[in-house]
Amino acid sequence: MSTLQTDTPLSLHHLHVTSEAPQALATFYADLFDLRLVPYAGDAIALGGGSRAIVIHEGRSGELAAAAYAAGDESALARLTARLGDTAIPAGPEAMIFFKRGAIAVEDPQGRRLILGVPRETRSDDPLPARLQHTVFQTTELENVLDFYVHRLGFVVSDEVVDDEGRLTTCFLRSDDEHHSLAFFRGSQNAWDHHCYETSSWNDIRDWGDRFARVRRSIFFGPGRHGPGNNLFFMVTDPDGNRLELSAELQKVKADQQPGLWPHEEYTLNSWGRGWIRT
Numbered sequence: 141m142s143t144l145q146t147d148t149p150l151s152l153h154h155l156h157v158t159s160e161a162p163q164a165l166a167t168f169y170a171d172l173f174d175l176r177l178v179p180y181a182g183d184a185i186a187l188g189g190g191s192r193a194i195v196i197h198e199g200r201s202g203e204l205a206a207a208a209y210a211a212g213d214e215s216a217l218a219r220l221t222a223r224l225g226d227t228a229i230p231a232g233p234e235a236m237i238f239f240k241r242g243a244i245a246v247e248d249p250q251g252r253r254l255i256l257g258v259p260r261e262t263r264s265d266d267p268l269p270a271r272l273q274h275t276v277f278q279t280t281e282l283e284n285v286l287d288f289y290v291h292r293l294g295f296v297v298s299d300e301v302v303d304d305e306g307r308l309t310t311c312f313l314r315s316d317d318e319h320h321s322l323a324f325f326r327g328s329q330n331a332w333d334h335h336c337y338e339t340s341s342w343n344d345i346r347d348w349g350d351r352f353a354r355v356r357r358s359i360f361f362g363p364g365r366h367g368p369g370n371n372l373f374f375m376v377t378d379p380d381g382n383r384l385e386l387s388a389e390l391q392k393v394k395a396d397q398q399p400g401l402w403p404h405e406e407y408t409l410n411s412w413g414r415g416w417i418r419t
C-alpha cells in the first residue's frame with residue numbers, strides 16, 4: 141500500500157509556535173538549544189541551527205500554529221502535492237523562512253496546520269545532539285483526526301493504546317522509518333501536548349539533563365522508557381509551559397510492520413514506572 145513512508149517520507153523539520161512573550165521564549169530556545177536568529181522579512185522570531193528550528197509568533201501562549209515537515213526533495217514534494225489534490229493549500233510566505241518556494245499546507249478537521257516543504261538547507265550536526273523529531277496533540281475527536289492523517293495524508297499507524305473497554309486512547313503515527321513523527325492522545329480538550337528532540341545516545345540524555353539543571357528547569361516526567369517506540373526520555377517545560385521531550389533510541393519500523401496494541405496503563409507510557417496519563 142502506498143503511504144508517506146513508502147512513497148514520500150516526511151520528517152518533522154521546524155515548528156511555528158505562538159507566545160504572549162515571544163522574546164523571552166526566543167531567548168530560552170536560543171540559549172538552551174544553540175539556535176541563532178534567522179533574518180527574514182516578517183514580524184515573527186525565526187531561530188535555526190543544526191537539526192532544530194523554531195519560529196515564534198506573537199499570539200496566545202501554549203499553541204502550535206503549524207508543524208512543518210520536510211520532504212526529501214522537490215520531486216517527492218511534487219508527487220505528494222499531486223496526490224493530495226485540493227487538500228493541499230498554498231503555505232504562505234512564512235513557510236519560506238526554512239523551506240524553498242512551493243511549500244504547501246494542509247489543515248486537519250480541527251484546524252491543526254501542517255506545512256510540507258523542501259528545506260532550503262540540509263540539517264547539520266548540533267553541538268549537543270537533539271534533532272527535532274516529533275510532535276503530539278491531545279484531541280477530543282481522535283477517530284476523526286486519525287482518519288484524516290492516515291487515509292488522506294498517508295501517515296501509518298505504528299502503535300495504538302486501548303483502554304479496558306477496547307476504546308482507542310492514543311495513536312502513534314509514522315511518516316518515515318521512525319516509530320512516530322506525530323501522535324494523538326484522546327483528551328477532554330484540544331491542546332498541543334509536547335514536542336520532542338531525538339538525541340544520539342543515553343549519554344546525550346544525561347548531558348541535556350545537566351543543561352536544564354544549570355538553568356533550574358526541573359524534569360516533570362521521566363527519565364524513563366516509553367513502551368510504544370521503546371525510546372528513553374525525559375520531559376521539561378519551556379517558559380510558556382510548553383512541554384518538550386528529549387529522547388534516545390527511538391525504534392525504527394519497517395513499512396510492512398503491523399500496528400502494535402498496548403493497554404492504557406502507566407507502564408505503557410513509562411516502562412520504568414510512573415506514567416503521565418492524559419485525561
Ligand SMILES: [Fe+2]
Pocket residue numbers: 274276334335336385
Ligand atoms: Fe513524545
